[in-house]
Amino acid sequence: MIIDLREDVGAFRSAIRDWIAQTLPSDWAEVADRGTEDEAVEYQRWWFAELAKQGLSVPHWPSEFGGVGLGIAGQMIVADEMARAGTPPLNVFVVTLNHLPGTLIPCGNADQRARYLPAASKGVVWCQGFSEPGAGSDLASLRCRAVRDGDHYVINGQKIWSSMSRFAKHCILLVRTDPNVAKHAGISFLIMDMDTPGLEVRRIEQIDGQADFSELFLTDVRVPVANLVGAENDGWRVAQATLASERGVLAFEAGERRRHMLEDYYRNAVAVKAAWLEDDEFRRQFMTHLADLQASRRMIRQLLHDHENGEAHATTAMASARIKLFQTTLIQKIAELVARLEGLDGHLRQPFNSQRRFVGMFDYLNSFGWTISGGTNEIMRNVIAERDLGLPRG
Numbered sequence: 001m002i003i004d005l006r007e008d009v010g011a012f013r014s015a016i017r018d019w020i021a022q023t024l025p026s027d028w029a030e031v032a033d034r035g036t037e038d039e040a041v042e043y044q045r046w047w048f049a050e051l052a053k054q055g056l057s058v059p060h061w062p063s064e065f066g067g068v069g070l071g072i073a074g075q076m077i078v079a080d081e082m083a084r085a086g087t088p089p090l091n092v093f094v095v096t097l098n099h100l101p102g103t104l105i106p107c108g109n110a111d112q113r114a115r116y117l118p119a120a121s122k123g124v125v126w127c128q129g130f131s132e133p134g135a136g137s138d139l140a141s142l143r144c145r146a147v148r149d150g151d152h153y154v155i156n157g158q159k160i161w162s163s164m165s166r167f168a169k170h171c172i173l174l175v176r177t178d179p180n181v182a183k184h185a186g187i188s189f190l191i192m193d194m195d196t197p198g199l200e201v202r203r204i205e206q207i208d209g210q211a212d213f214s215e216l217f218l219t220d221v222r223v224p225v226a227n228l229v230g231a232e233n234d235g236w237r238v239a240q241a242t243l244a245s246e247r248g249v250l251a252f253e254a255g256e257r258r259r260h261m262l263e264d265y266y267r268n269a270v271a272v273k274a275a276w277l278e279d280d281e282f283r284r285q286f287m288t289h290l291a292d293l294q295a296s297r298r299m300i301r302q303l304l305h306d307h308e309n310g311e312a313h314a315t316t317a318m319a320s321a322r323i324k325l326f327q328t329t330l331i332q333k334i335a336e337l338v339a340r341l342e343g344l345d346g347h348l349r350q351p352f353n354s355q356r357r358f359v360g361m362f363d364y365l366n367s368f369g370w371t372i373s374g375g376t377n378e379i380m381r382n383v384i385a386e387r388d389l390g391l392p393r394g
Contacts, residue, residue, distance in 0.1 A: 020082075028043070041167050045123060057123075066118045072305065072307070079253035080256055095164075096124065099126070100120055104117060105117075125168045126170050129159040129165075130174050136372075139239070140183045144173075145157055145176050146176065153188075153224075159218070162213060163212055166214055169195075187239070190227050251327070252297075265338065276341050282341065289334050293330060303323060321384050321388070325381065332367045335358070
């Protein structure tokens, strides 16, 4: 397997690049762009299985759970080569790859780790049930209620913005188990099977025409007490481990993909002698965004190294907040510029959500979600001001 070459950095990188060229059809993106959302997910499942054959599907996981314990430097090589080649992004596996091990490895019990992690490493899809209509950035205000009934919790409530939940087999779920204490103190963390009676999944169609998210409606849903992660009413602490997993190589690969897309966009513009190349203002904005993107990439690299070197959690958490604020704002700026450069043609071009290139107005519309998800940028500014800069609460 390719992973066996990881001690030789040059050979490891070359083997990944050669394997991608031999394994991934050159027209995969065009085929995926023409397909339905379900077909795109099936393509991702196929690609995940191919990666698994080479030990590259969950290389960052410990070996006892199906991974190979690849260090940060090796993970960055894998992510860099996937971004360079424009391989299928594993959007449907985001929770599986990051949030699940980030939760169960430090906070789950031995039975939970043994039951769920090896299966997830083979491609089982997970989703997340955290946000609610009245509890997004202020997640501790959640009201989805779980009442103990013997060996089960009976759950009633609603979740929203659950990514890829239509395709998931399991869900990591935050519920309120004690409404009579401070809001952070009465929350528990559960694992819920998505085929449990009483659970209804409804698609949310977005402004860009996609339906990546769903709402979850829970009516007398029964979840075994054995599926409690950590102690009852200690779910807020467990959730911090989950949310911390959003840092790291996930952000690194996304940044690398965006860099290659922007550079490809410029090369294509040169090839067709695009009119905007003669406009000083457009060129200035384009190069400014490219420079900012390079700065973002360096910030993420530094964060990864700090995390691996054992830097204090408070330090890396603040760095993560700064990167989130900077990067998501930049995504909007880049999408707005591309929409302006493409003009009306960018409003009409299909598909809505291309696998490998910018798609004018649709990317612009989609870009606003980045400044909302994972804690709105307004919340991030408050966090940075109060916890990082030491400013008084407003």
